[in-house]
Amino acid sequence: MSALVEVKDLGKVFDVSAPWLNRIIERKPRQFVHAVDGVSFAIERGRTLALVGESGCGKSTVARLLVGLYGVSAGSVRFDGQDTATVLKTADALKLRRRMQMIFQDPYASLNPRWRVRDIVAEPLREHGLLTDEQAIDARVGDLLQQVGLARADAVKFPHQFSGGQRQRISIARALATQPEFLVCDEPTSALDVSVQAQVLNIMKDLQRQQGLTYLFISHNLAVVRHVADEVGVMYLGRLVELAPKQQLFARPRHPYTRMLLDAIPDIHMSGRARTPVQGEVPNPLDPPSGCAFHPRCPHANARCSAERPLLVQRDGAQVACHAVEEGRI
Ligand SMILES: Nc1ncnc2c1ncn2[C@@H]1O[C@H](COP(=O)(O)OP(=O)(O)O)[C@@H](O)[C@H]1O
Ligand code: SF4
Ligand SMILES: [Mg+2]
Numbered sequence: 001m002s003a004l005v006e007v008k009d010l011g012k013v014f015d016v017s018a019p020w021l022n023r024i025i026e027r028k029p030r031q032f033v034h035a036v037d038g039v040s041f042a043i044e045r046g047r048t049l050a051l052v053g054e055s056g057c058g059k060s061t062v063a064r065l066l067v068g069l070y071g072v073s074a075g076s077v078r079f080d081g082q083d084t085a086t087v088l089k090t091a092d093a094l095k096l097r098r099r100m101q102m103i104f105q106d107p108y109a110s111l112n113p114r115w116r117v118r119d120i121v122a123e124p125l126r127e128h129g130l131l132t133d134e135q136a137i138d139a140r141v142g143d144l145l146q147q148v149g150l151a152r153a154d155a156v157k158f159p160h161q162f163s164g165g166q167r168q169r170i171s172i173a174r175a176l177a178t179q180p181e182f183l184v185c186d187e188p189t190s191a192l193d194v195s196v197q198a199q200v201l202n203i204m205k206d207l208q209r210q211q212g213l214t215y216l217f218i219s220h221n222l223a224v225v226r227h228v229a230d231e232v233g234v235m236y237l238g239r240l241v242e243l244a245p246k247q248q249l250f251a252r253p254r255h256p257y258t259r260m261l262l263d264a265i266p267d268i269h270m271s272g273r274a275r276t277p278v279q280g281e282v283p284n285p286l287d288p289p290s291g292c293a294f295h296p297r298c299p300h301a302n303a304r305c306s307a308e309r310p311l312l313v314q315r316d317g318a319q320v321a322c323h324a325v326e327e328g329r330i
Contacts, residue, residue, distance in 0.1 A: 003042035004080055004182060004214045005066065011074030012036040012061050016286070033285045035061040037238040038075070040312075043231075045181070048208070048215040050229035050246075052222055052261065056282050058238040059218045063186045066216060067102050079182065098128050101175035105187035107167035111159040117170055118155035121145065124177040144173040148203055165196035169203065176207070184216045189224060201227050222265050226250060234258045237285060237293040244318035254320040256298045256330070292323065300324040 017023060017030040036058045043049045051059045064070045066077055068088045077084045079100065087096045101124075104110045111120055121141045125131045131140055142152035148169040159167055168188060175183060185204070189197040205228060207213060219225050225232055225246075232249045234242040234257060242255040253259045263276040280297040283289055291308050295301040302323075310321040324330045 002044070002081075004045045005043040005216070006078040007042070007062075007066070007075070008040050008078075009075035010036055010039040010062065010065060010072060010077065012058075012065055012070060013073040031286055034238050034288070035285070036065065039235075039238075039240050040075075041231075041233055041240065041243060043182075043214055043216060045214050046208070046212045047230045048217050048228055049231045049233060050217045050219060050225040051233045051235055052219060052225055053235035054220060054261075054278070054282050056237075056285060057235040059220075059235055060186050061238075062235075063102065063184045063216065063218055067100050067184050068097070069102070094128060098124075098130075098178040099180050100182040100184065101178065101180040102184045102186065103168075103171050103175050103188045105190050107164065107171045107191070108159065110171055111167060113159050115158070116155065117141075117145070117157055117159070120159070120170060121155070121174045121177055124174060128178055130178065140177070141173075144176055145170075147176065147207065148173045149199075163196070164192050165200055168192065168200050172200075172203065172207070176211075179211075180213075182214045182216075184218075186218045187220070188217075190219065190221065197224065198227075204228065222250075222261055234261070237282065237288055239293070239321065240312060240319070241294065241321045242318065243312070244320075248316075248318055254315075254318060254325050254330075255322050256300055256324070257294050260297070292321075300330050 012035045014033045014035055015030065016033050018028055022028065039062060041049060051062060053059055061070065065072055068084055072085055079096065084096065087093060118141050121144055122137050125137060125140060131137050141155050145152055145154055150166065150169055159170065162170065189200050192200060201224065208215060217228050229246045232244060232246050233240050234255060236257050242249065242258045249258065253262050260278055264278045266275055283293065283296060289296050291306045292310050295305040298305065304323050310323045310326065312319045312321045313326055
């Protein structure tokens with residue numbers, strides 16, 4: 001199997017400097033955020049890679065880099081063997097965009113409240129010139145709505161007439177309109193009630209099975225990730241700190257940050273293991289800690305950790321960036 005999506009040394013830097021005049025008056029330097037730094041992974045066709053990490057770790061930036069909503073500052077994204085930044089500059093850009101779609105966290109904000117569902121779902125069909133005949137569009141929209149468990153008759157309604165879960169189904173129907181191969185899902189169920197989350201996740205899994213879809217699935221919630229992922233990447237302050245097959249990551253988390261996240265999820269097996277809230281906070285990305293960025297929060301940190309940045313190292317089928325793991329201390 002070859003990877004559909006391949007990301008190598010991906011980096012994104014944002015210039016968050018104050019306006020020029022303010023900088024001069026207040027004698028402030030330019031400021032940059034390394035939102036994503038040296039991230040590499042591959043996703044095979046029909047598989048799901050989940051990215052997890054607390055807010056501000058760079059997950060959404062990775063998502064936007066992958067679908068070309070942001071330009072890369074460093075590294076590359078390859079889709080089906082082609083460098084996306086290159087293709088997006090050519091006449092084939094639209095053809096590539098059709099093959100990848102994104103689903104966002106807040107289905108209400110991403111659906112135009114004044115449009116009927118029919119026009120929302122049909123928008124990509126029109127944009128890509130896939131269908132022009134109105135009857136054919138009606139038929140296709142009806143099919144798409146049915147695929148996500150809505151009724152064909154829902155096409156005439158407006159977004160506010162639906163629940164949160166139904167609205168996210170509408171977003172999924174719209175994303176599927178161009179028959180994409182790759183879906184980037186950025187916290188698609190985080191705004192929904194737990195019971196509704198499961199329904200939407202199940203629909204996404206069914207669609208994946210039926211259509212051979214490949215997913216990048218972003219969530220801060222490891223319980224959700226457990227439900228959908230094949231592989232899991234854990235991000236901390238813009239970097240991947242652990243990348244492992246799902247079973248392995250949950251059975252044997254290596255990185256202290258992964259362990260901290262896992263200890264914080266409620267114990268679904270009721271084995272009596274205490275739930276430990278996540279300790280501390282993500283540091284200011286404008287002034288990241290030296291060495292291992294996790295060292296101020298890490299129970300295993302030592303002098304080497306605050307001086308030397310650990311690299312991702314392959315071991316036993318997983319990749320981990322931690323000195324203590326490498327040294328066999330944990
Ligand atoms: N458009 C932007 N301009 C400036 N800084 C940004 C922008 N988008 C994200 N950032 C910064 O990049 C870092 C990563 O953000 P983000 O990718 O949204 O993380 P996550 O999705 O994991 O919460 C944060 O420090 C955030 O403030
Ligand atoms: S490198 Fe050191 S500080 Fe970083 S996670 Fe490993 S033990 Fe903790
Ligand atoms: Mg985000």
